[in-house]
Amino acid sequence: MVPGLFERIAQNPFYVLGLAPTASRTELEREGSKLLSMLQLGFKDALTYRSPLGEHPRTEEAVRAAMAELRDPKRRLVHELLAALPASQTVPAAPQAAPELKWPRAPRVFGYGPKREG
Amino acid sequence: MSEKSLFLGIDLGTTNSAAAVFDGTQVHLVRTPQGTTLTPSIVRLDAKGSVTVGAKARRLLDLDPDNTRGEFKRLMGTGQALDFPAAKRQLKPEQLAAEVLKSLRADVQEQFGLAPARAVISVPALFELPQSSATSEAARLAGFERVELIQEPIASALAAGWTTHNAAGSWMVFDLGGGTFDASLLETRDGLLRVIGHDGDNFLGGRDFDHVLVDFVLETLSATQGVRLARADPALAAGLRKLKLAVEDAKIELTREKATSVLVPALQLGAHVLDVDVTLTRDDVTRLCTPLVDRSIAVCVRLLRHHGLDPGQLSRLVLVGGPTVMPVLRQRLQDLLGVTLADGLDPMTLVAQGAALYAASAGLDARPAPKLEEQGRRIWLQYPAMTSDLSPHVVGRLVEEPGPKPVSIQLERHDGWKSAEAPFNEEGAFVLAVDVEPRKPNEFTLRGKTADGKAIALKPSKFSIVQGLTLNDPPLSRTLGVAMANDRVNTYFERGAPLPARRTFRHETVEALVKGQQESVLRIPIVQGEYDHAHLCRLVGALEVRGDQLDATLPAGSQVELTLELDRGGRLSARAMIVSTTQVFEEIAQLLVPEATPEALHGGLQATRDRVTQLRTAAFRHGLTRHIEQLGQVEQTLGEVERDIGAARGGDTDAAQKAKRGLLEIDATLDQLDGDSKFPELEEEAVSAVSWASSLVSRFASPQEQRLFDEAVAGVEKARRARQVHELQRRLRQVRQLGNAAYYRHPDAWPEQFEHAASNLSSMTDLPKAEKLVADGRAAMARGDTTTIKRVTEQLWRLAPADARERQQGHNSSLR
Structure with a gap:
């Protein structure tokens, strides 16, 4: 998977902060601030968090980024939708059969691979 | 020493500086020995090397202009030293800024009885990294042990938010300083102050208003006295400084009067001695300054639109900075934005007040550490020094050391309220919620108990939390990244990213780096800007590794792990690790605003003019009326740039920087027009990309990826309808990324x-190696070994050559 997509799912701010998508603004600030304090003091409990994709390390940067995301009402809405999906649906599905590639040169045309063309 | 906390904030301004102190309850302005709250940012050095700062130095600007300097803030970070011929010395802008800070520090000591050790200093929101770094250096030179920087609009907003209770909704800070203009959109909700966005012009300020008025006076003198006078003439520099002071005074007078005179008897202007007596009316000021005012308002409108707001949705507008007292500006703002101006706030000291409040929220007490240390079992504490939360958490952990230790802890507020009693866990740590009283400092005492129930002293024994506003983490003002050899930017931190921040990426070298060869250099350019192309972004620093520093020769395609880190004030540190040898390099070779010579600028101007001509021809051919209009505006700006290049030839370094930025911004505008004219092509590309990616995403992506894809496709459609080139490109990148992720799950990919x-x-750069890889790949293909095929292909990509022209545009980067 291209870096960034797995992270986008695993780093859903609600998972990072250990909050439900219904958490209020005050709860978000309180929990974020508490986690930052705990991380600064190296609390074991704060060093990891769980997402449907497994357990991940929790860093101060991730907590700050999560708080910033959820403070913005528009961006929060997207994370609410993703975090509300049932856990069983979140793991990327394995391909069943190889479909025909519709446009095999497309990735290169779009800048992937060693050299762009066109 | 003061019993109360003392939080110091400093507004280090282009024209004037100010300081304020917050004691946990109230903000006090720091006064100069003359009793004023403003210290002119002017420094004089006499023949003995004695330094004079502030109002006294401003008076000498007239009498001894060669040894008296102001407006050096605009040169911060350029490394440009300023001459003081009488003392035979050259001082850098940060050394001059340090003299202003020392003066303010002395005023604090005089008024509050202690020399402050820590402070918060404000910087413009659009300051680049070298400028921020120079500000921190100035503070260090002035004797501060620790400083944090805060962006000026956040400081103003914090002060305005603190002063006005129950303020809610979206509002804007309009900050027109001596040298810079910042507009910030903010929102207050549930006690949280959030910066929604910034915009501004790093080279628009009160000084530009003075310049148009000085130009008017010079034109009048030229017409009435038959002499040719131009601001670009270096021979006029000394006389112009005097004239500018007189114009400044006239401008201030015109805030009350309808007309006044600019009077300077026997003014030496180059070879001419003139008695200046020019009438200036408020109407003149309105006529001359309206284009500048409108430029600032256009920035506000752009900021609002960018966030989907209309001016009518603003609940109020806070004015900051000396030039905002001009009646023409206030009237125009009310006419064009139709918003109420916030009353009762001092535009001259609001930033310093906010910086002091921020010092409290960062727990940056200015009082030097007490000489007598407390006794007791040491404990690390973490708590919000200022918060809007009425029940914040306090977190603590015992320091590992021998001796008796507590098993439980309780926190007692100064008025007797007590928290629950919390046990220390197996890590020696605790988390406790405390209740705080609104809008005041709450002092808490730590009460520890041993296993047998006895009290045990803890160190620190007390701490305080101020209940007020919660400020979100300061956002990064400009996107920061690393230029790649293909002229692309690898973004490390997006604009708006919360600070502090840290990020690591792996890159590969585009050519070999030979051990022992000094001229063999691995160059990692660090750039700031909002564009995908490195040449459109500003180079703010570079990490360079020379061959003679290496433990081993690095072949092309070697991996380099690069970490960039920004602290709360936006100070940058970088660390590059050569993966194969684990050798680490940390020194940033260059952290300066790049120099701009008049010759190079003139060349740039010429090239830009040629480009405008080409684009205009294309616009006429295709009947693009909007482009023709925009190109007209660009030509007007080019006229300003040309004037600045003229002033740069006259020795005005600041004008040179302004011209450089102007050219860069015009370049970006032309790129956008160029992109806009190719919009049909881009649209076609978008349609193809979406159709290609749809089939792959529907078969190979997870539900979340599919949802992200739907979101991206909706974004593509929206950007297409609104003809937003940059947004469409951004959305297309998302579509391709998702499509590509799915594509690589296909067995034939x-x-x-x-x-x-x-x-x-x-x-390929290393033919023998490439040939071997291809042979390995063929063998893997024959046996259907996808893992090896993948590995071989990735290695082959690393051996592809970098394009020389793209590499030069990418600030000569050695990475991909």
């Missing part, structure tokens, strides 16, 4: 990529 890479074998 890697064999196909291998075949393509192998077809370019002859151009």
Whole structure:
């Protein structure tokens, strides 16, 4: 998977902060601030968090980024939708059969691979 | 020493500086010995090397202009030293700023009885990294042990938010300083102050208003006295300084009067001695300054639109900075934005007040550490020094050391309220919620108990939390990244990213780096800007590794792990690790605003003019009326740039920087027009990309990826309808990323990529290695070993050559 997509799912701010998508603004600030304090003091409990994709390390940067995301009402809405999906649906599905590639040169045309063309 | 906390904030301004102190309850302005709250940012050095700062130095600007300097803030970070011929010395802008800070520090000591050790200093929101770094250096030179920087609009907003209770909704800070203009959109909700966005012009300020008025006076003198006078003439520099002071005074007078005179008897202007007596009316000021005012308002409107707001949705507008007292500006703001101006706030000291409040929220007490240390079992504490939360958490942990230790802890507020009693866990840590009283400092005492119930002293024994506003983490003002050899930018931190921040990426070198060879250099350019192309972004620093520093020769395609880190004030540190040898390099070779010579600027101007001509021809050919209009505006700006290049030839370094930025911004505008004219092509590309990616995403992506894809496709459609080139490009990147992720799950993807890479074998940088890889790949293909095919293909990509022209545009980067 291209870096960034797995992270986008695993780093859903609600998972990072250990909050439900219904958490209020005050709860978000309180929990974020508490986690930052705990991380600064190296609390074991704060060093990891769980997402449907497994357990991940929790860093101060991730907590700050999560708080910033959820403070913005528009961006929060997207994370609410993703975090509300049932856990069983979140793991990327394995391909069943190889479909025909519709446009095999497309990735290169779009800048992937060693050299762009066109 | 003061019993109360003392939080110091400093507004280090282009024209004037100010300081304020917050004691946990109230903000006090720091006064100069003359009793004023403003210290002119002017420094004089006499023949003995004695330094004079502030109002006294401003008076000498007239009498001894060669040894008296102001407006050096605009040169911060350029490394440009300023001459003081009488003392035979040259001082850098940060050394001059340090003299102003020392003066303010002395005023604090005089008024509050202690020399402050820590402070918060404000910087413009659009300051680049070298400028921020120079500000921190100035503070260090002035004797501060620790400083944090805060962006000026956040400081103003914090002060305005603190002063006005129950303020809610979206509002704007309009900050027009001596040298810079910042507009910030903010929101207060549930006690949280959030910066929604910034915009501004790093080279628009009160000084530009003075310049248009000085130009008017010079034109009048030229017409009435038959002499030719121009601001670009270096011979007029000394006389112009005097004239500018007189114009400044006239401008201030015109805030009350309808007309006044600019009077300077026997003014020496180059070879001429003139008695200046020019009438200036408020109407003149309105006529001359309206284009500048409108430029600032256009920035506000752009900021609002960018966030989907209309001016009518603003609940209020806070004015900051000396020039905002001009009646023409206030009237125009009310006319064009139709918003109420916030009353009762001092535009001259609001930033310093906010910086002091921020010092409290960062727990940056200015009082030097007490000489007598407390006794007791040491404990690390973490708590919000200022918060809007009425029940914040306090977190603590015992320091590992021998001796008796507590098993439980309780926190007692100064008025007797007590928290629950919390046990220390197996890590020696605790988390406790405390209740705080609104809008005041709450002092808490730590009460520890041992296993047998006895009290045990803890160190620190007390701490305080101020209940007020919660400020979100300061956002990064400009996107920061690393230029790649293909002229692309690898973004590390997006604009708006919360600070502090840290990020690591792996890159590969585009050519070999030979051990022992000094001229063999690995160059990692660090750039700031909002564009995908490195040449459109500003180079703010570079990390360079020379061959003679290396433990071993690095072949092309070697991996380099690069970490960039920004602290709360936006100070940058970088660390590059050569993965194969684990050798680490940390020194940033260059952290300066790049120099701009008049010759180079003139060349740039010429090239830009040629480009405008080409684009205009294309616009006429295709009947693009909007482009023709925009190109007209660009030409007008080019006229300003030309004037600045003229002033730069006259020795005005600041004008040179302004011209450089102007050219860069015009370049970006022209790129956008160029992109806009190719919009049909881009649209076609978007349609193809969406249709290609749809089939792959529907088969190979997870539900979340599919949802992200739907979101991206909706974004593509929206950007297409609104003809937003940059937004469409951004959304297309998302579509391609998702499509590409799905594509690489297809079993035929890697064999196909291998075949393509192998077809370019002859151009690879290391032919023998490439040939071997292709042979390995062919064997893997025969046995259907996808893992090896993938590995081989990735290695072949690393051997592809970098394009020389793209590399030069990418600030000569050695990375991909």
